[in-house]
Amino acid sequence: MEYSGGDSLTSADVLPVRAKKPRLDFTLTSISMNISIIGAGNMGSAIARGLAQKAEAAGYSLTVSNPTAAKLTALQADCPHLKVTADNRIAAQNADLVILAVKPWKIQEVLVEIQPELDWHRQSIASLAAGISLEQLGTWLTLSYTNTLPPLYRVIPNTAAAVQQSMTFISSAHSTPEQDTRVLTVFRALGEAVLVEENKLAACTALASCGIAYVLRFIRAAMAGGVELGLSTGEARDYMLQTLQGTIDLLRTSGHHPEEEIDRVTTPGGLTIRGLNTMEAYGFSHSVIQGLKASVR
Numbered sequence: 001m002e003y004s005g006g007d008s009l010t011s012a013d014v015l016p017v018r019a020k021k022p023r024l025d026f027t028l029t030s031i032s033m034n035i036s037i038i039g040a041g042n043m044g045s046a047i048a049r050g051l052a053q054k055a056e057a058a059g060y061s062l063t064v065s066n067p068t069a070a071k072l073t074a075l076q077a078d079c080p081h082l083k084v085t086a087d088n089r090i091a092a093q094n095a096d097l098v099i100l101a102v103k104p105w106k107i108q109e110v111l112v113e114i115q116p117e118l119d120w121h122r123q124s125i126a127s128l129a130a131g132i133s134l135e136q137l138g139t140w141l142t143l144s145y146t147n148t149l150p151p152l153y154r155v156i157p158n159t160a161a162a163v164q165q166s167m168t169f170i171s172s173a174h175s176t177p178e179q180d181t182r183v184l185t186v187f188r189a190l191g192e193a194v195l196v197e198e199n200k201l202a203a204c205t206a207l208a209s210c211g212i213a214y215v216l217r218f219i220r221a222a223m224a225g226g227v228e229l230g231l232s233t234g235e236a237r238d239y240m241l242q243t244l245q246g247t248i249d250l251l252r253t254s255g256h257h258p259e260e261e262i263d264r265v266t267t268p269g270g271l272t273i274r275g276l277n278t279m280e281a282y283g284f285s286h287s288v289i290q291g292l293k294a295s296v297r
């Protein structure tokens, strides 16, 4: 496939991608698939990089389209096996799965543009757009094309897709369980992925997509506190990251509710409970809950 954006980018061969080992409920198999990502912004690039880094095994062919050549050049520099193009229709033509990674207000325009290239008997469409329902996607497709619909997906990953640690939520319509499994398999190459009912997507987005920013803000606050207590920024960052990693492993290994682990470190009359109570007095839990609720409004 030729790059048609007007500079010297060249096409590349199929990038093999290894499917992720299953960690949740679904059986994971290696499948060969052409995947096109339309939009090479934060999320499209993160997904492209994540899939590309998985390399080998599954035999996915990856194509990315974007109007700005510089983004494609940067992507291809990191992932030389990616095919890139400025033409969305070329990207859509041979894809088994078309991933729409443009801003929500661009989705309809892109759908209208690529529809003539689509074959709904063999292609599925996945939209990353926050807040655009499966019903809305279907309406745009049927209004300007036919009365039938392809398998449609709403996919909410987070930016940790770039390091294969995304928490991805997928809702589907007009699809079979086999088609759902294929799409899950793709996104499990980028971390954890689960199918959820569409009415839970807003809560899932708040927790896991916005959630990355909330966790980062906590880390930043903890680092600022550490520096005030005399640590260097680098020391505070390293120590917090290892503390977070340890906390995650403790919870994953034990299956405990966080409060059980908190009980283990809060000696009566001790320092930790003083710190926790002071944080709560300043609204720690309340702030987190209110922030999550604000991000679904």
Ligand SMILES: NC(=O)c1ccc[n+]([C@@H]2O[C@H](COP(=O)([O-])OP(=O)(O)OC[C@H]3O[C@@H](n4cnc5c(N)ncnc54)[C@H](OP(=O)(O)O)[C@@H]3O)[C@@H](O)[C@H]2O)c1
Pocket (backbone or CB within 6 Å): 038, 039, 040, 041, 042, 043, 044, 065, 066, 067, 068, 071, 088, 100, 101, 102, 103, 104, 106, 109, 110, 128, 129, 130, 155, 156, 157, 158, 159, 209
């Ligand atoms: N960021 C997140 O954490 C996150 C999480 C879940 C879901 N999402 C969803 O993911 C989607 C993308 O978000 P983002 O943060 O990646 O946005 P972004 O960084 O602005 O990326 C959007 C990309 O789309 C490209 N684009 C614009 N018009 C296009 C067109 N007609 N055809 C092809 N590409 C086009 C833009 O290209 P140029 O800039 O080069 O013009 C840009 O590279 C959104 O719908 C968002 O709701 C994001």
